[in-house]
Each structure stands twice: as structure tokens, then as C-alpha cells.
């Protein structure tokens with residue numbers, strides 16, 4: 001299924017399509033990142049650590065870092081709700097699970113990456129979204145200064161608010177570089193967070209089912 005040509009996939013034709021047909025490629029909100037300001041700041045950091053930002057190898061570094069931050073924080077200027085505006089009215093009312101959605105984010109405490117996988121399960125309440133849209137939501141919510149717990153909650157809340165799901169389970173596992181390359185230096189630690197809403201919160205067997213589907217066989 002392509003984002004702008006949903007009728008190409010027969011399995012989705014059985015339901016009717018709602019929402020915007022001309023979905024933009026991204027949900028970007030107009031904002032011009034101040035690249036020169038980042039460049040000046042990076043030059044200052046290089047001076048402060050005792051480097052010479054004008055030596056050949058570093059000359060282009062401030063501009064590179066500025067472009068890098070624009071990319072890593074691109075989710076600050078997007079509205080991930082847009083990806084959930086287009087849905088399919090399906091009778092399907094069992095769980096849908098997309099697991100192993102890889103992501104990278106930036107820990108807001110140290111501005112170092114945390115990298116991992118998100119698993120999103122939900123039980124629809126008449127509205128089913130294209131599977132890629134869940135990954136798009138993860139992309140945008142992760143490309144911000146984040147903490148893992150907030151990211152987990154934000155994804156779950158978005159599905160509740162936009163799709164009125166009967167239940168949603170978001171599980172995120174990630175390795176935080178701020179814990180591996182510096183500070184306490186525990187390179188093998190993995191942080192796991194979960195947000196359970198609706199029947200995944202109230203019903204133990206639904207919760208066990210989604211956890212088994214995510215982790216079963218591992």
C-alpha cells in the first residue's frame with residue numbers, strides 16, 4: 001500500500017477509506033532550523049574543550065553537526081497525528097501488532113542517542129490504520145529530545161486519542177549511550193518501558209497475549 005494510493009491493496013479494499021486522501025509525505029510544520037546558530041555553538045564547544053575549530057579536519061564540522069541536529073530533531077516540527085487521520089473501517093476487532101520498529105532518539109539529559117525497538121499492539125474500535133503509519137509515528141516522536149518513558153506514553157496516547165482504540169500496548173526497549181559510553185558505563189544494559197491502555201491495562205490475559213507475541217520465542 002502506498003501512502004497516497006491506498007486502493008492498490010485488495011485486502012484494504014474491503015473496508016472503506018476515511019480521512020485525507022492527499023496525505024503529505026511528511027507532517028512537517030513550517031520551521032526553519034537556525035543552522036548558523038548551531039554552528040556558532042559547536043565552534044564554541046570545540047574551543048572550550050581545547051580544540052582548534054579552524055584546523056583542516058574540523059573546519060566543516062560545525063556545519064555538519066548543525067545539519068545532523070536538524071535531522072535528529074526533525075520531529076520537533078511535525079505533527080504525528082496526521083498519520084493517523086487516514087484509516088480503514090474494518091470489522092476486525094482482534095489485536096494488530098507491529099513489532100521490532102527500530103528507532104533512534106536523543107536522550108534529553110545528555111543529548112546522546114538511545115537506540116532500540118518499539119512494539120505497538122492495538123485492538124481497533126472500527127478504525128484500522130495502515131501499518132506503516134505506526135512506524136511513521138515512532139519516527140516522528142523519536143526525533144525529538146526525549147526520555148523513553150515519555151516517548152512510550154506519547155505513542156500510546158496518540159492511538160487512544162486519534163483512533164479511539166479498545167486497547168493499546170506500547171513496549172519500547174532501548175540502549176542508552178549516556179549509560180554505556182560515559183557515566184556509569186554499563187554497555188549491556190537495556191531499558192524496557194511499557195504503556196498499557198484500555199483492555200491491555202484492565203485485562204490480564206490481553207496483556208499476557210501481547211507480551212507473548214512480542215517476546216515469545218526469544
Ligand SMILES: Nc1nc2c(ncn2[C@@H]2O[C@H](COP(=O)(O)OP(=O)(O)OP(=O)(O)O)[C@@H](O)[C@H]2O)c(=O)[nH]1
Pocket residue numbers: 107108109146147148149176178179183184
Ligand atoms: N528515566 C530515564 N532516565 C534517563 C533516560 N535517559 C537518560 N536518563 C537518565 O537521566 C539521568 C540524569 O541524571 P543526572 O544525575 O542529572 O545526570 P548525570 O550526573 O550525568 O548522571 P549519570 O548518568 O548517573 O552520570 C541519568 O540517570 C540517566 O541515566 C530516559 O529515557 N529515562
Ligand SMILES: [Zn+2]
Pocket residue numbers: 107108109110111112176178179
Ligand atoms: Zn542521557
